[in-house]
Amino acid sequence: MSSEVKGGRRAQLEHTGLRPGWTTGACATAATTAAYTALLTGEFPDPVTITLPKGQTPSFALAVEELGDGHATAGIVKDAGDDPDVTHGALVRVTVRRLPAGAGVVFKAGPGVGTVTRPGLPLPVGEPAVNPVPRQMMRDHVTEVAARHGGSGDVEITVSVDHGEEIARSTWNPRLGILGGLSILGTTGIVVPYSCSAWIDSIRRGVDVARAAGRRHVAGCTGSTSEKTVVAEYGLPEDALLDMGDFAGAVLKYIRRHPVDRLTICGGFAKLSKLAAGHLDLHSARSQVDKGFLAELARRGGADEALAAEVADANTGLAALQSCLAAGVPLGDLVATTARDEALAVLRGAPVVVDVICIDRAGTVVGRSAPA
Template sequence: MADAEATGGRTAQLQRTGLRHGWTTGACATAATTAAYTALLTGEFPDPVTITLPKGQTPAFALAAEEKSAGRAMAAVVKDAGDDPDVTHGALVRATVRALPPGSGVVFRAGPGVGTVTRPGLPLAVGEPAINPVPRQMMREHVAAVAERHRGTGDVEIEISVDNGEELARSTWNPRLGILGGLSVLGTTGIVVPYSCSAWIDSIRRGVDVARAAGRRHVAGCTGSTSEKAAVAVHGLPEDALLDMGDFAGAVLKYIRRHPVDRLTIAGGFAKLSKLAAGHLDLHSSRSQVDKGFLAELARRGGADEALAASVAAANTGLDALQQCAARGVPLGDLVAATARDEALAVLRGAPVSVDVICIDRAGTIVGRASPRP
């Protein structure tokens, strides 16, 4: 499963619905780590413990458990996902911090209930604990801040565990992705913003209305904040021309079919847009999956031999397939973008809208583009 990105559109939606936001697993792990390392250096656990999120918010977390012994401290917090239907809501997230020799840096370990990466194609190397890059950076920054305040070295091992996490992970796609033994520690903003499909689709429609009222003739439907940045970098679009599409590509296309603009840019991650290219209009992982056989056929069209096509069909993830093709000079990203553009045009049913597509990887690098048809 993935955490919702706390973007401006969803914040406005939160204000309309009155739904209560929550905290990502990564934020909870950071709070527990901060409390544990503080206790390791001072002998006292801060309770509640306050952290700073990537966008500057400073939530406080009550401790649910704490332990300390020589060279080791453990703190735990209960994850509160607010009103979001999150499988990890109520889970106990633990951080055990151990002192390491000077110069060791920060080392991450997967404790019970946290998965380990066993296949390539994810943003973490095989063998690494499934603690995503942003939560890792949050924990590193808080360890450094605690070390500075209390004259520590900042050289620690951080073991994150989630009570009952292995069982909870069976309700996620982790096992299929080769993340075994538990959950992933996720979160890009630290905040879980609750939403419903109807409310999100309503916000998309209102976004189109606002853009048209402002005289915008070019809008961008983006799957998240990273793809939004890519669309802005390419086209220089103003904020009111950006639609927080999320997984609802169909909602954007169908509404713009009835309320046209001159140009629509669709921007998103390679894997999500490969689903659109394959004809899916709902890009959520629970309702559509990356079709590696479809990617293999696109690779063949781009010049892949049968050995590469077979390897793409057997790839662990869409990112893995993309990387394999890039290494062999097959423009799979451009092929996905062009096919997604054509699928979008089919949904638009002749509406006077030109469409271009931008595919990005997890780092925000553009890996595929398709210009409007002549």
């Protein structure tokens, strides 16, 4: 067996502004192409060029080459560009083995790649977590390599990611029932920096898993503190908790199309005041706490003009809340109720009961709506 590990070279991409990168699916496809080519010819193409679903043809440098009897392995270091991706720098390895004629293409999960253990995902239980689009990309490239070099196209593809099980702890995979490592993802092959598409896709898969498990009540939570709050309030299991982050709109729009009986939204008071004001993206770079709006809510709750002015001039949303609490004005409940009404408006009559819980940084409930 020959083995060579090469350091430091990455696929390059012409860019302006933030630099795009490559999905794990694109890396696995490139590694598959290189390994199968070597299995048929004895030589690894380096760099190896693939065709992405939208026609782009990037080239990838190989970080690992291993050629054995009836199998070959290639590895590529994932470059996520300027996206804050937890898999940036991960080494994606693919081993291709010959199978008998007629066997087709079979996928296996190697070390660091997860296995599906719960229904609701786009793969059956027991399958390696290699998503449908990357699978098709790999099949297509196997077919092309076979046609070019006289192979049958009947192969076993084992995808591995170095340290993937450890990296997966920072992802949604354990909650979604993908155990043992990462998922091999991607629909275009390209990672668009700060597109947030992966997070939103995880929210959708979380809803799918909860529905498949028969959960009738789910919770969209802005973080771990709010998750603890809804578990204490309702005893919800882990697979009913949606790590919503700042993407309230993503939760609401997907549940509008895929309803559950009840949705609880739980998060920090200031963040949910943005939802109450009509913002569906709660990130601080894309929406701000509107103290004038809070002052108007305070007036509805009985605040006099002096208190309303204090709220409007407050340094933070929490300071505004504290002023109202001291005066007996239920600003937290007003924010929660108004946020609930905004959520119902986005749901557009979908048969979902909604309630909202506002908390402070310590996880204390400072406002709640009635279910509606």
